[in-house]
Amino acid sequence: MREDSSTIVMGIDVAGAAGKADEGFIDPFGGTFAMTKGLIQEFGTSRVLDTPISETGFVGAGVGAAAAGLRPLVDMMFVGFIGVCGDQIFNNMAKMHYMFGGKVKLPITIQAQTAASGGNAAQHSETLYSIFAHFPGLKCVVPSDPYSAKGLQIAAMKDDDPVVIFQSTRLMGVNFDQHVPEEAYELPIGKSRIVKTGDDVTLIGIGTTTRTCIQAAESLAKQGYQAEVVDLLSVSPIDEETILSSISKTRKVVIVDEDYPKCSVASELSALSAEKAFDLLDAPPVRVTAPHASIPYSSVLEQLHFPSVETVTKACREILG
Amino acid sequence: MTKSQSSIPKDTLMWMYETLVLIRRFEEQAKREADQGRILGTHSAIGEEATPTGICAHLRDDDYVLGNHRSHHHCIAKGVDINEMMAELLGKATGTNKGKGGTMHIADATKGMLGANGVVGSNIPVATGCALSAKVQGKDNVSVVFFGDGASSQGSLHESMNLASIWNLPVLFVCENNRYAESTPFEYAVAGQSVANRAAGYGMPGVTVDGQNVIEVYEVAGEAVERARRGEGPTLIEAMTYRYHGHFGADNPRGYRTAEEQKYYEDKDCILYMEQFLIESGVATKERLEEIDNDAKAKVIKATQFAIDSPYPDPSELLSDVYIKYP
Structure with a gap:
């Protein structure tokens, strides 16, 4: 986000308490899993957009924003919510580049939370990789530790194609005893x-x-x-x-x-x-x-x-x- | 009428007439192509030419238009080349989309036409995102999405109106209410009998306009576009219109509406109205308008010939453009 001012983040509670900064409420959530914590304070409300609970609206808006020159990172929270924004992902995000003859690019990244963890039950615990991987036009990556999480996140957000990142809830809070470089680095998408x-x-x-x-x-x-x-x-x-x-x-x-x-x-x-x-x-x-x-x-x-x-x-x- | 006569520049009036006629002749030709079996039937926009024409008269190339399954008129009004459009309909390599999109997906980013879309209501959030892009980048370009009365029942419209309103985005939600969603009447499917009234619930202006009257559409759109450019947010416009043909190529509308009803709307035809307006207000002579019509017919014949003469896509195109970069 520091490198490229066209990068924006949007989703439900990516900061939280939208509009209540005057009352001293800033960034209480920083994302449902605190993955976007701190961004609003550095990049402001024009680039870090809390959305209503309105997945079709804001995932679709991410697609449009990408088609019109931005590089959005859209947090769809749990992957099971694909049920309320599938049309935007499968019919627009996956297909526009192809059906427009390659003349529109969609540098959008979708972030989705996966994995059964601590009683979230049927609708908040799925992984559903194959539904996304089924569609030509989408790239899908699954980090497995902090090092790959950082490398793939940066690679996804720099990629000119739509990329879906699956983040495992069950890996959060796990101690990996792993060195993660402070500086930016990329892991190549498509490589195991x-x-x-x-x-x-x-x-x-x-x-x-x-x-x-x-x-x-x-x-x-x-x-x-x-x-x-x-x-x-x-x-x-x-x-x-x-x-x-x-x-x-x-x-x-x-x-x-x-x-x-x-x-x-x-x-x-x-x-x-x-x-x-x-x-x-x-x-x-x-x-x-x-x-x-x-x-x-x-x-x-x-x-x-x-x-x-x-x-x-x-x-x-x-x-x- | 007097106000309109004085306020709209002559060039704009003439551009609007040329556009109405070009759309009509293009759509007639598309129907002939379908009748001859060269292409599948398209969703004809005949009868609905005035709405995008009156709106696009205010737009620049860097403004965005997003359409739906019935979008040839949106494309032409936004300046997309009709040679490339006809080539796209025939599935040719020279088409707007290299033959990969067809009638329901025509797009030309260089003209700000970011695509027709085959899924009803699907492009409304996308248009909202285009407006978001303009706002984030501090530009004054606007985004316009066209959809039908059928799409007004999709959640995507309601979610998008809410987003556009809370973020104060430069977007025009334009409902072309042609009274039928496929065969389902507007009166049956739209609670409250008005799409425009729904704007109130989202804190934005909602305006109903005679979609057969390009002058009225132009006036209403002008205000909405200017509001959007000034950063004053979105507008919902409901243009009352009518499609003369069925929902798609093979659909016979006599199964769900009377000939009398159709005639009532055809008598209010947008081209006839504009001809009369231009002649009575002294902007153009009947002869000049005939020349424009002949010119449009010639352009469409030329476009058709261009499409017929163009090559089909190379088989390698099947697998290109799936991704920009794929290992």
Whole structure:
């Protein structure tokens, strides 16, 4: 935002207490997850726009603002709210560049909160990557730790195409013990990274589940198996090269996705493995996902919904023999 | 009428007449192309020419217009090249959108036409965002979105009017009330029997205007555009109009409205009215107006020939423009 005055931020309570600065109320929320905290004090109300609860209106306005020369970051809060702004994302944001013959560019970033965390229940806990990744015209990235969160955020906001960033609620507040450089840097959109090397099995994680995979790999190491962990980072485009290269080494793949299983990114990665690495695989691709059920409230049930270290480890053991 | 005669520059009056006629002839030709099977039927704007003409007379190239599924008249009034438009209808590489958009998505950013849109009500928030861009950048350009009485029931309009009003954005919400959403009558679908009245709920002016009378539209739009440019916020305009043809190419409106009703509106035709106005006020002779009409017909024939002679897109275009950059 400091580099480019055309960058704006908009969404519900991206600062909060709109219009009450005179009464001393400034920036009480800074975003529902405090991700935009402090911005209004540096950039003011013309570039940090609190919106009414009006997703079709403000996501669509983000699209229009992008078409007319701004670079908006639009916070749609929980990804499940796609139900109240889907038309703007799927029919306008994803398609305008193509259907206008490439003559209008839309440098807009959408930020959406994902992942079951602490009893938010069915409508505030989903991930829904595949719905967005399904659409040509959208790029979709999923940070898995503070370092990738910063690098992908900057890359997304500098990208001239529409980008959706999925932010995991379950990773917030986790201590990663990781150095994040103070200066700006970008992670390339469309590139995965190997976060742990190994020869016995490839584990593919997405956002939250990358952490699960790393922990499962640690558990497997104690059992004498070396798992390689691929942190997907981008669900559209998918970094086929990194994935296939890892599979060619380990000859086994376990895909871990906390999204619903049907027609999911896990399905896509499984198909990719089967179609392009069939001859390299010693076992069929395995998917460890959420069940085909909405996300429950009770902590006992919620814990069962997303892939755990135990379920991932168990799935690996089954193909490792 | 006297006020209008004195206040509108002659050049503007003549531009408006030329535009009305050019739209009419273009739409007639588009229908012929459809009748000959060269293209699918389009959503004809015949009968509705006056609203965008009276409004776009106030606009500059850097002002934004956003349309809907029935948008050829918006495009022409905003200055989009009719050769490229006709080529787009025929799916040719020389089309406004390189043949990738077609009748419901015509766009030309260089003219500020940021697109027709096939989803009813979908462009209203987008137009609001264009106005936001102007405001954030401190520019005085304005944004205009055209939609029908059908779209007035979409939440997107209400959300956008609210946003535009609280942010005081330079946007004109223009409802072309042609009395039918597909076949559903306005009287059935719009509670309170007025779209313009809904402006009051959002703290902005709402004006109803005779959409068959380009002079009246021009006057009302002038005030709204000036308000927007001065930073005084949005306006909702409801232009009462009528489409002479069905909702789309193959639709026969006789299934939901009478010939008598249609004749009533055709007798109030916007071109006939303007011809009479220009002749009676001494701005133009009948002969001059005939010349303009002949000129429009020639331009449309030329556009059609340009489109027919143009190449289809290269197959590689299927996969270009999905992204600006894709690894």
